[in-house]
Amino acid sequence: MTSAAQVVALVAIGRQAVRSALAVRSEVLVSAVAVLVRVVLVVLVWRAVYAGVDEVSGVDGPTAVAYAVLGAVFTNVLNPFWRSSLEMRVRQGRIAVDLLRPVGLVPQTLAQQVGTTAAAVPRCVLAVLLALAIGALRAPAGGALGLLAFVVSTALGIAVALLCNLLVAMTAFWTLEVGGALMVYRAVAQFASGALIPLWFMPGWLRGTLEHLPFQAQVFTPLSVYFGALGGGDLAAALAVQALWVVLLALLAQLVWSRALHRVVVQGG
Amino acid sequence: MADEAGEAVGVAAPAVRAPWRPQLQEVSPLRAWWVLMAASLKVVFAYRSNLVNTALGSVALQGSQLLFVGVLLHRFEEVGGWGFGEVALLFAMRLCAHAVCTVPFGQHSVIDFLINEGDYDRLLLRPVSPFLQLLAWRFNPGSLGDLSLGVVVLVVAAQLAPVDWTPGTVVFLVLTIVAGGLVEAGVQFALSSLSFRLRATWSLKVTVDTTFADFGPYPLGVFGTVGSLALTFVLPLAFIAYLPATALLGRTDELLLPARAAYSSLAVGPLLFWAGYRAFVHQSRHYDSPAG
Known part of the structure; x- marks a missing residue:
C-alpha cells in the first residue's frame, strides 16, 4: 500500500469516527448542553471565589474566570470519559481484523481519536461563543501573533493528549480490565494538566512537580500562551517542551506497541 | 416498591402444571435482590486486582475534585463565605450520599447496554422484577472507592467543621446522607427510564x-x-448535601427558601427515589427488544 493510499485510508477512518460520534442526535444535543452548562457553572464559581478580591498569586478575577472557561472546554475535548475503542476491540477479539488491515494499528487508533476530537469542535465553539456573550472570555493576548502561538500550542497540546490517551488505551494488551486505569488517568490528567485550576495557584512544590510531567503541556501551556503569561524566550521554550513531549510520547507509544504486538491475545480466536 | 416487585416475583400456579416446569417458590423481593446481589459481589471479589483498580479509579476521580477544592481554599481561604472545614463537610456529605446511591443502586448505569444488546430480554424471562435484576446486574467496584473516600473525608471533616456534635446531630447527619443518596438514585432511575x-x-x-x-x-x-x-428544583443538587449542611452549620439564614427547607431532604429523598422507580417501571412498558 503506497503512503498516499495509507493517508486516504486514515482520513477515511477519521471521518468515520466523526460520523460515529455524531450519529445519535440525543447524545450530540446532551453533550452540547453539558459543556454549555459547565461553562456557566464554572464562571459562577470563579466569580464568587473572586468576590471582593482583586488579585491572588498575581492573577486577577477576569483572567481566572476566562482560564476556567477554557479549561472546561479543553477538558471536554482532550479528556473524555470514552477515549478509544481499542480496549473494547481487544476485549472482544475484533483486534484481529484491525491487525489485518494494511495500515498500522497505532495510526488507525490515532486517526480515530482525531476524528472523535474533531467531532467535539462544534460544541466547543458554541461554548466559547457563550462565554464571550456573557463577558467571561476575552481575545487572546498579543494580537494575531499571540493567536498564532496559541493555535500552535493548542495543536501540540492536543497531540500530547492523544498520545497519552493512546498509551493508556494500550494497557488493554496487558490487562483486559482497563476501566480503573482509565479513571485514575482521567483524574490525574484533569488536575495535573491545570484544566481544573491553573498551576499559578498551586503551592511551589506541587507546581514544580507538575511542570516535569506531560500533562501541563496539554492544557496549562496553551492557556498560558492565550493569556500572554509567557514572554518571547519563555514562549519559545514552552513550545519546545511541548514538541519534545510529542516526540518522546510518540517514541514511547511505538515501543509499547512493538511489545504489545507480542502480547496480543485474540479473544475467541 | 414491594408491591410492584412482589407482582413479578410471585408466580401464580398454572391451572395445569406442565410436567417439565419446576414449581417456583414465592420469594420476597428483598430476598431475591440479596441473592442476586450476593452473586454479583462474588463475581467482583473473584477478580481482586480489578476490584482494587476500579476502586482506586473512583478514589482518584473524586479525590481530584477534593484536591482542586483544597488548592482553591489554600489560596482564597473561603468560597461563598464558607471556610475550609465547612466546605470539607459539604464535600464529605455529598460523597457519602453518592456512595449510598452507587453501592446498592449504581448498576443503573448499564441500562443502555442491556437494552441495546438485547440482554434486557433475559431479565424479562426470569420470575423476579427486572428492576431488581438490573440493580444486581454487575456490582460496580468503583462504588467501594466512593464509600471509602467518603467515610475517611467525613471523619476528618466532622472534626474540622464548626458543628457541635451531639447524638441528635449525628443521627441527622446519617439520615440526611441516606436521603441524599436516595435523591441521586431517584434522579438516575428517572434518567435510566428514558433509555427505553x-x-x-x-x-x-x-x-x-x-x-x-x-x-x-x-x-x-x-x-x-x-x-x-x-x-x-430542576436538578435537585441542593437536597443531596447543601440543604442539610446548612442546618448542621447553622447557616440556614443564607437560604432562599424558609429555614425548615434545610430538613426537607429527609422527605424529598424517599419521594424522588419512589418517583424515579415508578418512572422506570412505567417507561419499561415501552421496551422494544432489538431481537424483534
Whole structure:
C-alpha cells in the first residue's frame, strides 16, 4: 500500500469516527448542553471565589474566570470519559481484523481519536461563543501573533493528549480490565494538566512537580500562551517542551506497541 | 416498591402444571435482590486486582475534585463565605450520599447496554422484577472507592467543621446522607427510564453525575439566585448535601427558601427515589427488544 493510499485510508477512518460520534442526535444535543452548562457553572464559581478580591498569586478575577472557561472546554475535548475503542476491540477479539488491515494499528487508533476530537469542535465553539456573550472570555493576548502561538500550542497540546490517551488505551494488551486505569488517568490528567485550576495557584512544590510531567503541556501551556503569561524566550521554550513531549510520547507509544504486538491475545480466536 | 416487585416475583400456579416446569417458590423481593446481589459481589471479589483498580479509579476521580477544592481554599481561604472545614463537610456529605446511591443502586448505569444488546430480554424471562435484576446486574467496584473516600473525608471533616456534635446531630447527619443518596438514585432511575425510548442516555447520566460531583462541594449561594433555584428544583443538587449542611452549620439564614427547607431532604429523598422507580417501571412498558 503506497503512503498516499495509507493517508486516504486514515482520513477515511477519521471521518468515520466523526460520523460515529455524531450519529445519535440525543447524545450530540446532551453533550452540547453539558459543556454549555459547565461553562456557566464554572464562571459562577470563579466569580464568587473572586468576590471582593482583586488579585491572588498575581492573577486577577477576569483572567481566572476566562482560564476556567477554557479549561472546561479543553477538558471536554482532550479528556473524555470514552477515549478509544481499542480496549473494547481487544476485549472482544475484533483486534484481529484491525491487525489485518494494511495500515498500522497505532495510526488507525490515532486517526480515530482525531476524528472523535474533531467531532467535539462544534460544541466547543458554541461554548466559547457563550462565554464571550456573557463577558467571561476575552481575545487572546498579543494580537494575531499571540493567536498564532496559541493555535500552535493548542495543536501540540492536543497531540500530547492523544498520545497519552493512546498509551493508556494500550494497557488493554496487558490487562483486559482497563476501566480503573482509565479513571485514575482521567483524574490525574484533569488536575495535573491545570484544566481544573491553573498551576499559578498551586503551592511551589506541587507546581514544580507538575511542570516535569506531560500533562501541563496539554492544557496549562496553551492557556498560558492565550493569556500572554509567557514572554518571547519563555514562549519559545514552552513550545519546545511541548514538541519534545510529542516526540518522546510518540517514541514511547511505538515501543509499547512493538511489545504489545507480542502480547496480543485474540479473544475467541 | 414491594408491591410492584412482589407482582413479578410471585408466580401464580398454572391451572395445569406442565410436567417439565419446576414449581417456583414465592420469594420476597428483598430476598431475591440479596441473592442476586450476593452473586454479583462474588463475581467482583473473584477478580481482586480489578476490584482494587476500579476502586482506586473512583478514589482518584473524586479525590481530584477534593484536591482542586483544597488548592482553591489554600489560596482564597473561603468560597461563598464558607471556610475550609465547612466546605470539607459539604464535600464529605455529598460523597457519602453518592456512595449510598452507587453501592446498592449504581448498576443503573448499564441500562443502555442491556437494552441495546438485547440482554434486557433475559431479565424479562426470569420470575423476579427486572428492576431488581438490573440493580444486581454487575456490582460496580468503583462504588467501594466512593464509600471509602467518603467515610475517611467525613471523619476528618466532622472534626474540622464548626458543628457541635451531639447524638441528635449525628443521627441527622446519617439520615440526611441516606436521603441524599436516595435523591441521586431517584434522579438516575428517572434518567435510566428514558433509555427505553431514547436508547442512549449515557451522556445524560454522566453529565448529571459529574455536575453533582464537580459542583456539589460549593455553597449554593455562589451560583446566584437563578443558579440556586435551578440546582434545587430542576436538578435537585441542593437536597443531596447543601440543604442539610446548612442546618448542621447553622447557616440556614443564607437560604432562599424558609429555614425548615434545610430538613426537607429527609422527605424529598424517599419521594424522588419512589418517583424515579415508578418512572422506570412505567417507561419499561415501552421496551422494544432489538431481537424483534
